[in-house]
Amino acid sequence: xxEVEQNSGPLSVPEGAIASLNCTYSDRxxxxxxxxxxxxxxxxxxxxxxxxxxxxxDGRFTAQLNKASQYVSLLIRDSxxxxxxxxxxxxxxxxxxxxxTGTSLTVIP
Amino acid sequence: xxxxTQNPRYLxxxxxxxxxxxxxxxxxxxxxxxxxxxxxxxxxxxxxxMNVEVTDKGDVPEGYKVSRKEKRxxxxxxxxxxxxxxxxYFCASSLYWGNTExxxxxxxxxxxx
Numbered sequence: 724x725x726e727v728e729q730n731s732g733p734l735s736v737p738e739g740a741i742a743s744l745n746c747t748y749s750d751r752x753x754x755x756x757x758x759x760x761x762x763x764x765x766x767x768x769x770x771x772x773x774x775x776x777x778x779x780x781d782g783r784f785t786a787q788l789n790k791a792s793q794y795v796s797l798l799i800r801d802s803x804x805x806x807x808x809x810x811x812x813x814x815x816x817x818x819x820x821x822x823x824t825g826t827s828l829t830v831i832p
Numbered sequence: 833x834x835x836x837t838q839n840p841r842y843l844x845x846x847x848x849x850x851x852x853x854x855x856x857x858x859x860x861x862x863x864x865x866x867x868x869x870x871x872x873x874x875x876x877x878x879x880x881x882m883n884v885e886v887t888d889k890g891d892v893p894e895g896y897k898v899s900r901k902e903k904r905x906x907x908x909x910x911x912x913x914x915x916x917x918x919x920x921y922f923c924a925s926s927l928y929w930g931n932t933e934x935x936x937x938x939x940x941x942x943x944x945x
Contacts, residue, residue, distance in 0.1 A: 757933055820877060824872065
């Protein structure tokens with residue numbers, strides 16, 4: 724079983740819509756959760772971090788964490804074509820970071 | 833400017849020829865790590881270091897070596913590269929392990945022929 728699982732997509736949404744990205748993780752002891760955005764051929768860049776159950780909002784982005792269900796999600800409101808990228812879910816477990824394989828998002832103008 | 837710098841950005845080499853990919857950070861971060869990224873497999877951690885002279889294996893350490901003699905530098909060494917090590921490599925650093933995000937270098941695209 725993989726440590727972090729994401730739907731690979733591709734996920735397509737029209738411009739202005741809400742994009743919903745999901746992630747599950749296997750280790751109940753995981754403490755820190757991150758969402759990264761990666762454009763093709765570029766390095767990952769941090770969008771959101773979340774450490775406790777509930778929602779965390781930053782601009783158009785909302786991260787949601789449910790430790791009981793071992794589930795992390797990212798909502799992107801008012802999606803823009805510039806949001807088209809691969810979104811990586813990352814989990815810090817012990818001394819290591821584990822990444823999902825990423826969900827490819829395309830925002831259609 | 834706070835950054836993680838990797839060199840080289842692109843490298844084509846032949847099987848068996850030792851190579852080193854350098855990584856340097858200027859943020860005084862304690863935690864550094866190396867990842868490889870392959871299609872369909874995502875980012876996988878090769879080695880990590882929690883501080884100077886402290887290194888440990890990640891999920892895919894075979895064929896790689898690292899050292900951490902100074903806090904800012906964390907080179908990745910391939911002593912005898914093979915074609916299955918053809919990949920996109922990223923170095924990353926964090927303030928410390930745990931509840932802090934990772935900052936990534938620009939990546940090194942390695943091709944072993």
